[in-house]
Amino acid sequence: MTSDISGYFKRSARATAQLTGALRTALPALLGLFPLVVFLVLSVLVLPWLPTAVRPLRALANAERRRAGRVLGREIPAPYGPMRGDGAGEAHRLVRSPDTWRDVAWMVAHGLTGLQAAMIGVLIWPAIPYTLSLPLWWWAAPDGSTSAFIVLDSWPKALTMPFVQGVFDLLILLWLVPRLARWQARLAEALLSPTRRRSLAERVEELTETRAEALEAHGAELRRIERDLHDGTQAQLVAAALRLGLADRRFAADPDAAHALFLEAREGVEEALTQLRTVIRGIYPPILSDRGLAGALRALAAAGPIPIELDLDADGAAGPRAPAAAEAAAYFVVAEALTNIAKHSGARHGWVTVRREPARLTITVRDDGKGGADPDRGSGLAGIRRRVAALDGATRIDSPDGGGTTLEVDLPCGS
Incomplete structure (x- = not known):
């Protein structure tokens, strides 16, 4: 019971921090609301200036996307295409773009509600001890002081009304404040995420x-x-x-x-x-049919010039084998990656990890080489990306200078 209550307070404290953090976008939105609307109206008459007005609005909206994404636990992508200059043609395109008006709608909604939501989240914390302490000093309060909308002018009222008010404040803290933080983030997601x-x-x-x-x-x-x-x-x-x-x-x-x-x-x-x-x-390597993906990758690793450590879960631990196309793509991805390691990385050791889940196959290839791999400078990594993209998969490459290279590939392989 104590841990549940503590969890409620922690959630409310986290929501209060989130609402307070929203002030970084809510206050600029509120302060810039009137000037921006005036500027947009004037920009319709003087269109070449419109891109200048839109850039800070987009920067503010991107900051809110990142903040709301952290609250929701998922990324909110930006829908914008690249700006094409500052001329009248770009201004006309921005006027016709629904993304511009959705940003303006978010600025109005967030500017008008963000400050109030943050004030509720911040002020409710000191309001609770203040209200519960009223029975100790109500007699010294100014005439007309109220609690739970009742004027405190007698001991019976002073001993009951503050506790009623305290329960009400506690409900706001534990129930309303977390929901305000979620509603605020969902408002940003609804208005700032790309349309369907x-x-x-x-x-x-x-x-x-x-x-x-x-x-x-x-x-x-x-x-x-x-x-x-x-x-x-x-x-x-x-x-x-x-x-x-x-x-x-x-x-x-x-x-x-x-x-x-x-x-x-x-x-x-x-x-x-x-x-x-x-x-x-x-x-299609026959070894895939004979030994499966795990056996084929072991043969690849054994034939390499440097030690390769394998961590394989590729052949049925999560169900039936992956489709032949996914296994072939995984095999060629690892083969190309190991070839790159041997030829270009200067690595002394490599690691290959394969995880088979019901709906996807994940391959990770790492080395301790010099890093600096760039898919735009060679055909190997670009070929891996093309092969994976053809199966609707995803490729991620992390290769800082001097920090080795990590290649991650996700291949869909659901039935």
């Missing part, structure tokens, strides 16, 4: 981009396979066929030369088979 239409448009744009990259990568992969088959396997098989034809013609006249040609043809066929296996492994 914009979110769908951004999602369509993202999917269009990733699918275009996937088609480009697929085309490049097909060209690579065709080139490898044409320049390698096909050439070896043609050479073997020619040697076999020459051996057949010389067999009766010169058996020794024919035998040598047969041996050369056999070597060519064996080399062609080796190249064909290499091409097949580039499409």
Whole structure:
């Protein structure tokens, strides 16, 4: 019981801090409300000045997004596109943009309510001990002093009304203040987050981009396979066929030369088979079918030039195996990452962690190298991003200079 009461007080104290923290955006919103509205009205007449007025409003709204996101425990993304200058064209675009007017609506609502909400959260704390102490000194209070809206002019009232008022104040502290903090954050989320239409448009744009990259990568992969088959396997098989034809013609006249040609043809066929296996492994490594993702990654790590520590939960601990496409993507992500570590990082040690959850596969590859990896400067990391994006996955790269590199990949693999 004591811990429950303590939890209520802690929650109220945290909500009070959140409401007080909202003053950093509420007070500027309130103070800037009238000048901004006047400026916006004048800006309709003098449109080139509108972007100048919108920039501080957006900065204030972004600060509130971050604060409200911490309260709600989730990020509130900004819906804005990049500014395109300060001319009349940009001003016309801002006037037509619903994001501008949603920011103005938030500024009005937050400016008019944020200060009052913070005052309730702050003043209710000293109000409770003040009210409960009234029976001790009510007789010294000025005439007309009230408690629970009742004038204290007798001992019976002084011994009862302050406690009624204290219960009411306590309800405000423990019930209303936390809800005020949540309602304030939800107001910001409702007005400052992207609209459903914009979110769908951004999602369509993202999917269009990733699918275009996937088609480009697929085309490049097909060209690579065709080139490898044409320049390698096909050439070896043609050479073997020619040697076999020459051996057949010389067999009766010169058996020794024919035998040598047969041996050369056999070597060519064996080399062609080796190249064909290499091409097949580039499409879908057979080791994934034979050993599963965990076994395939162990083989990759064992073949590397530096020690790689594995922490794998990839083959069914959370249910059935991941789809073949997800496993293949995970395999190539780790293979490319280990290749980068060996060639470019200067690392002495690496770590690979794989976690299989019902709806996703998470891969983390770390090293203790020099860091500074940049996806824009090389094809390896960019190729990883394209391959993962094609499966609607996410890639995160953290590579500070001198701090090693961490690659995190989330792949959806739900049924």
